[in-house]
Amino acid sequence: MQENELIIPKHVAIIMDGNGRWAKKKMMPRNYGHTQGSKNVEKICEIAYKMGIQYLTVYAFSTENWVRPKEEIDALMKLLGTYLETSIKTSTKNNMRVRIIGDTSKLSEDIKKSIVALEEASKNNTGLNFQVAINYGGRDELLRAAKALAMDVKANITEIDDIDETFFEKYLDTKGVPDPDLLIRTSGEQRLSNFLLWQLAYTEFYFPEVLWPDFDKKELIKAVEYYSSRTRKFGGLE
Numbered sequence: 727m728q729e730n731e732l733i734i735p736k737h738v739a740i741i742m743d744g745n746g747r748w749a750k751k752k753m754m755p756r757n758y759g760h761t762q763g764s765k766n767v768e769k770i771c772e773i774a775y776k777m778g779i780q781y782l783t784v785y786a787f788s789t790e791n792w793v794r795p796k797e798e799i800d801a802l803m804k805l806l807g808t809y810l811e812t813s814i815k816t817s818t819k820n821n822m823r824v825r826i827i828g829d830t831s832k833l834s835e836d837i838k839k840s841i842v843a844l845e846e847a848s849k850n851n852t853g854l855n856f857q858v859a860i861n862y863g864g865r866d867e868l869l870r871a872a873k874a875l876a877m878d879v880k881a882n883i884t885e886i887d888d889i890d891e892t893f894f895e896k897y898l899d900t901k902g903v904p905d906p907d908l909l910i911r912t913s914g915e916q917r918l919s920n921f922l923l924w925q926l927a928y929t930e931f932y933f934p935e936v937l938w939p940d941f942d943k944k945e946l947i948k949a950v951e952y953y954s955s956r957t958r959k960f961g962g963l964e
């Protein structure tokens with residue numbers, strides 16, 4: 727496919743899977759895979775933006791990932807902390823706006839502070855809109871939204887009759903972000919693992935075999951080519 731035939735999705739969501747298997751293949755510890763995987767994030771942000779993608783959302787840590795061994799969780803949190811800190815500089819350089827989705831209340835004080843600092847420092851940037859899902863679960867997000875909405879109804883801030891899809895979306899972590907057009911899950915797994923359950927209602931899905939640390943520009947172009955070949959119908963006819 728010629729590059730000018732590509733239809734560029736406005737919003738791409740990625741389940742960055744396969745770090746552990748990538749390391750295992752190299753006879754290295756799983757955490758080495760996470761280190762390489764986190765290095766890949768910044769590269770993909772730059773490539774995506776240059777291709778014309780406006781929104782990118784990545785799954786970094788799920789509400790279910792807490793069941794992993796403590797040593798792996800500690801390593802992942804350390805990587806996330808470093809990533810958030812260095813992103814204050816890189817987001818300025820790349821004009822990128824960063825938002826964290828998920829229940830951040832359960833994260834360490836240091837990470838919470840870095841999140842506030844990064845979101846604040848990047849909020850007026852007009853380049854890529856980058857969402858990072860940390861301690862994120864789709865069901866958890868919907869429950870938190872339902873509870874916040876119930877509180878507003880109880881406090882007479884909201885009328886039950888006002889609640890439609892657009893209104894409900896204001897209670898989600900992704901408030902103001904359009905739904906993903908394309909979802910990519912690397913490593914050949916074909917499941918959502920609790921990612922963006924509401925937002926993926928009409929998203930096109932793409933499941934390449936490549937493991938996340940090896941996902942590069944060539945792979946992103948293949949994903950966009952796949953997307954360009956789909957006919958989206960949204961319940962209508964072609």
Ligand code: IPE
Nearest residue numbers: 742743744745746747748786
């Ligand atoms: C994805 O890689 C990163 C996180 C879930 C944090 P995995 O750690 O799930 O890698 P595999 O699936 O074991 O290969």
Ligand code: IPE
Nearest residue numbers: 741742743785786787788919
């Ligand atoms: C999903 O990957 C979560 C992230 C990529 C952060 P997992 O590797 O945790 O998902 P399962 O357990 O294979 O479904």
Ligand code: MG
Nearest residue numbers: 743744745746
């Ligand atoms: Mg996995």
